[in-house]
Amino acid sequence: MRASTNKVFYLGENLSREQLDFFNQYGFIHFRNFIDKETLHRVLQEVNDVQEYLISNNIDKVNGIPLKFGQDTDGKLLIQRIAFASQYSRFLSGLLKDPRFSTIIKLLSPFKGRIGEFEKDGLVVNHYVNTVNSAYNRLGWHTDSPRDLFLGSRILPMLNVGLHLDNCPFENGGLRVLPGTHTQNLFRLLFRKKYFIDNRPDKNEVGFDIQAGDLTVHDGRLWHRVQQSAFEGEASRRRVIYIPIVTGAYQPKDANSATPFYHKLAKLKKNPNGRINWSLSEGKTAVAQKKIA
Numbered sequence: 173m174r175a176s177t178n179k180v181f182y183l184g185e186n187l188s189r190e191q192l193d194f195f196n197q198y199g200f201i202h203f204r205n206f207i208d209k210e211t212l213h214r215v216l217q218e219v220n221d222v223q224e225y226l227i228s229n230n231i232d233k234v235n236g237i238p239l240k241f242g243q244d245t246d247g248k249l250l251i252q253r254i255a256f257a258s259q260y261s262r263f264l265s266g267l268l269k270d271p272r273f274s275t276i277i278k279l280l281s282p283f284k285g286r287i288g289e290f291e292k293d294g295l296v297v298n299h300y301v302n303t304v305n306s307a308y309n310r311l312g313w314h315t316d317s318p319r320d321l322f323l324g325s326r327i328l329p330m331l332n333v334g335l336h337l338d339n340c341p342f343e344n345g346g347l348r349v350l351p352g353t354h355t356q357n358l359f360r361l362l363f364r365k366k367y368f369i370d371n372r373p374d375k376n377e378v379g380f381d382i383q384a385g386d387l388t389v390h391d392g393r394l395w396h397r398v399q400q401s402a403f404e405g406e407a408s409r410r411r412v413i414y415i416p417i418v419t420g421a422y423q424p425k426d427a428n429s430a431t432p433f434y435h436k437l438a439k440l441k442k443n444p445n446g447r448i449n450w451s452l453s454e455g456k457t458a459v460a461q462k463k464i465a
């Protein structure tokens with residue numbers, strides 16, 4: 173369902189009172205045209221280059237975070253989730269220095285925020301496409317906060333900033349959020365829905381009419397999911413960059429960082445006989461970091 177809370181804003185030098193109030197009330201906000209077509213083209217090219225580099229160097233984990241592999245429409249290997257992508261691209265890293273991010277950081281006020289380029293999963297590239305062998309075409313309900321609990325920290329407010337690289341009208345699936353759930357108590361944050369298992373639409377959810385180049389920001393405590401595209405192949409392609417804005421102690425990751433437990437859980441696979449395969453393959457770590465060209 174498309175709800176009246178889905179309003180589109182434009183980002184200026186400062187956040188307007190209306191933008192701040194909207195974000196504080198609902199826990200998300202949508203800005204049109206954050207980047208122009210030329211920048212978008214370059215970002216897509218850089219993402220492609222990073223993927224090529226990771227594949228050709230047999231890297232399946234960056235700073236302890238596993239990459240998610242699938243198959244593209246042409247049968248070629250595709251990385252459907254890349255963590256810390258800006259580590260491999262001077263351009264993507266430079267994008268994070270855009271002064272408008274300082275404006276967005278103010279959404280975290282009164283907390284003092286910073287761009288987590290080297291923290292959490294860094295700059296993440298999500299790439300969804302519906303093909304027979306795509307491992308990643310939707311994502312069940314979750315918030316981004318329990319990851320902090322797994323990592324032994326208390327839940328701190330954070331923002332997840334999504335830079336959308338493809339058009340994705342509401343009818344094509346994409347991001348769905350439950351407005352206002354960022355202010356819930358800990359019990360509701362942990363148990364409102366079954367994390368990542370529940371993919372069912374919620375009568376109160378809100379979707380977006382995304383144009384390539386748009387930016388969305390959601391509070392890390394907000395329940396959200398990704399609705400699978402109704403289309404197959406190229407029409408279903410959806411690429412989004414996510415950038416964490418964090419607060420609290422600086423917790424950078426590097427090539428020696430351990431894989432968080434929740435990522436290991438995600439690797440558990442069912443055997444054909446229905447039993448869970450508990451062997452957790454560690455894979456290779458991206459020790460050989462590409463020098464930023």
Ligand SMILES: O=C(O)CCC(=O)C(=O)O
Pocket residue numbers: 298311316334346347396397398412414
């Ligand atoms: O792809 C999206 O828009 C949301 C992704 C997301 O929620 C996640 O990666 O945790």
